[in-house]
Amino acid sequence: MERLPYDIFHKIALYSLPEHPSPTRNQAPISLCQVSAAWRAAGLSTPSLWSTLFLNIRDIRALKTYKKRVIKWFGRAEACSISFYIYFTPEDAILDATNAIPSMLAHWAPLMPQVKHLGIGSDRVTAVLHHFANVAWDLRALEALELFNQGPCSSKDYASGERLIPHIPMLAKGTPNLRSVTIQNDFIMLCGAKGFVPWAQLTHVFLTEALLIEDWLSVMTLCTQMQEGEFLVDEGLPYPLPPRCTHTHLECLKLRLAYGIDYSILDLLNLVDLPRLRVLALGHEDRPASDDPPPPPPSSISCLRHIETLMIDHGWCSNPKYVVEILREAVELRELQLESVCAEEDVIIKALREGLVPRLRTLRIFANRPLDDPSDAVNVPLLLEMLKTRCGPDGLQDVDITADCWPEAPRSRIGELKAGVGSLVSTAAGFSVRLNLASDDSWDWVEVPKPIFRGWMPPRAFSE
Secondary structure, eight states: OTTSOHHHHHHHHHHHOOSSOOSOTTSTTTGGGGTOHHHHHHHHTOGGGGSEEEEEEOSHHHHHHHHHHHHHHHHHHTTOOEEEEEEEOOOHHHHTOTTHHHHHHHHTGGGGGGEEEEEEEESSGGGTGGGGTTOOOOOTTOOEEEEEESSOOOHHHHHHTTTBOOOOHHHHTSOTTOOEEEEESSOTTSBTGGGTSOGGGOSEEEEEEEEOHHHHHHHHHHOTTOSEEEEEEOSOOOSSOOOOEEOSSOOEEEEEEOTTOSSOHHHHHTTEEOTTOOEEEEEESSOOOTTSOOOOOGGGOGGGGGOSEEEEESOOTTOHHHHHHHHHHOTTOOEEEEESOOGGGHHHHHHHHTTSSTTOOEEEEEEEEETTOTTTOOOHHHHHHHHHHHBSTTSBOEEEEEEEOOTTSOOHHHHHHHHHHHHHHHHSTTOEEEEEEOOGGGHHHHTSOOOSSOOOOHHHHTOO
16 A cells, blocks of 8 residues: 555545545544555645635634644645635634634634635624624635525524624725625625625625515625526515616526515516526425416516526426416527426426427426326326427437336336336437436425525534
């Protein structure tokens, strides 16, 4: 082993890295440096091993330990840009460490020009941000900022004043290259949010906070350079409706609508003009009820005419013909993703078979219902007929089908689907179909709406 070439050591070392590296002695990369002289040499001569660092600060002892280890870690990264995450476990001993935390942060100030990606988190991030208010970090290289809240603010937070966001000059005025901001849970609606970062220069904004429509429109107005945005919108359709605004840079928009809302998600698209939009994802936390107000006619949504990718999650299951109307407007569509497809939505598959969206090249279908349940099953023959009709060099070229089923039930429909897909793949040149069968424990998440948005759980990321 000791005679292996260094490049082999390097590859093994990179492979052994955990998803969230932290400065603990029992995990790579630090643990590798304790194995032998050869491993230590390999670890210390591979700066990329040290390009990401996660801290979980649980107590005063952790403060003292990390104070020195972080300096060593950054030194081993040499000239590499650093992704640096700090999570404060919400213990009073930490949150009230008024002097200890700012002292530690100031101690790391010489390292900050290396930081390209910064994450700050806690149970309530507003409870720890004040520690950064008077810290002088050089963050001119910072490109991405992530803030993590374990959960939304409570009534106690209102009373304690923790809904106030402190002004942090180094973030508000010292980040000329900041382009991406990701925030989990409450923030935008808190006092001080609008001056927290230079929103006007951001190109990527991802928020999981349930925003009132006025606040969503405010973000759209503040982020004039935004190219990609992900948002969850809650109640509060303003009346009268505000004048339509135009967002000239937005190319990718992912909107999720909270449950129990008395308006359509497409009503939101009627509030803005998006001339450059190419990717649109529409998600619902719950299935729209049959007695919901009628959605606007898709012909009134101008951005549908030039989108090239459309994703619909938990759409209009009770009114699948409306999805067909949306697709009729999406004349430039090249990629379509349908989630929670069931037999009730066969009208969509039938419309695709008949030539709807002729430029379509990529199709992803998530049949998140048990295929062997006759009441909920996807119409397998119709699906296969549609694929056979549309496949080929001038039609569909890339298809993903994810099907869920009860593990103990007969697999006749699954077998029919697998055989049909296999036949298509063997006879259609330039056509790829992948059939993914979910495992028996997948039923837990099948019952819950599958979000379109990226799955990131920040608190887990900081566990040691």
